[in-house]
Amino acid sequence: MLSIGDLSRRTGVKVPTIRYYEQMGLLAAAERSEGNQRRYERGDLERLAFIRHARDLGLDISAIRELISLSEHPNQPCADADRIASDHLKAVREKIEKLKKLEQELARIVSHCDGDHAxxxxxxxxxxxxxxxxxGEH
Amino acid sequence: MLSIGDLSRRTGVKVPTIRYYEQMGLLAAAERSEGNQRRYERGDLERLAFIRHARDLGLDISAIRELISLSEHPNQPCADADRIASDHLKAVREKIEKLKKLEQELARIVSHCDGDHAxxxxxxxxxxxxxxxxxGEH
DNA sequence: TTAAATTCCTCTAGAGACTAGAGCATTTCG
DNA sequence: CGAAATGCTCTAGTCTCTAGAGGAATTTAA
Structure with missing residues (x-):
């Protein structure tokens, strides 16, 4: 059984963040010690790694919640999981495009300035x- | 003299956002009518356009505050303004790089999934x- | 075994850049 | 003049955490 600090050290997820994920319903409410402290086991460690990984890929909490719920029905088809990932990929691509336009505009502006004028x-x-x-039209 | 609604319509900035900018110190506190309603003139319109434009380029409130303060000292050299814009450009480029890595990883994951498995x-x-x-290492 | 150090608990608030709504006052228009 | 539109302030919500207060439990060292 791991304390919340152990879990934090092993996953690199900060302690308050673990509690936050529990509150958001991503992690099941942990068992408690006699003194009311959270106690975790291997399964929690894996799920937290899953969550962390999904967050690193930029998925938001509700998408992760959905993925977890899907993963608990191993016999369902995975179209929904595919859709979540694809939608996110699309959003990432759109964000990249926007930022590229921004980058061009900023680069143009900066290139006209040598820092030497009034x-x-x-x-x-x-x-x-x-x-x-x-x-452009931003 | 423009009401806050007029200003909003002319700049495309929502009324509560204008009040928010005032609160954040980007817009000077507006004059008031007898009945305590905000009244604006051309200068305010220009400044709000400046703010909106900077926000569209992704600059944050504190950077904008700094730029405004710089623009009020027309005889100073513009190295600081240049630095703000350059720093932001760098940040935008870094964000693009991160998102591109994300995009690759997501694309790889999605490409392995035809939505047809369990x-x-x-x-x-x-x-x-x-x-x-x-x-990669995300 | 006990004292000290560490970790843990809950709860609240803050970050950033707004947005929404309540409850009331002012202005504008027909 | 009266209704409709717009304005006011204040509070709270968005999202994903993070930080801190004040106190309890647990672990380590003497």
């Missing part, structure tokens, strides 16, 4: 003041 | 359960 001539400031100096 | 064989679920199936 503020009143600064391209950074002027670009922000005057949308007309922009390329 | 959950217990689902590559999406298995990947999350077993970090060993991963490519």
């Amino acid at each position: 503020i009143e001539d600064c391209y950074v400031i002027r670009s922000l003041s005057d949308h007309g100096l922009c390329d | 959950i217990e064989d689902c590559y999406v679920i298995r990947s999350l359960s077993d970090h060993g199936l991963c490519d």
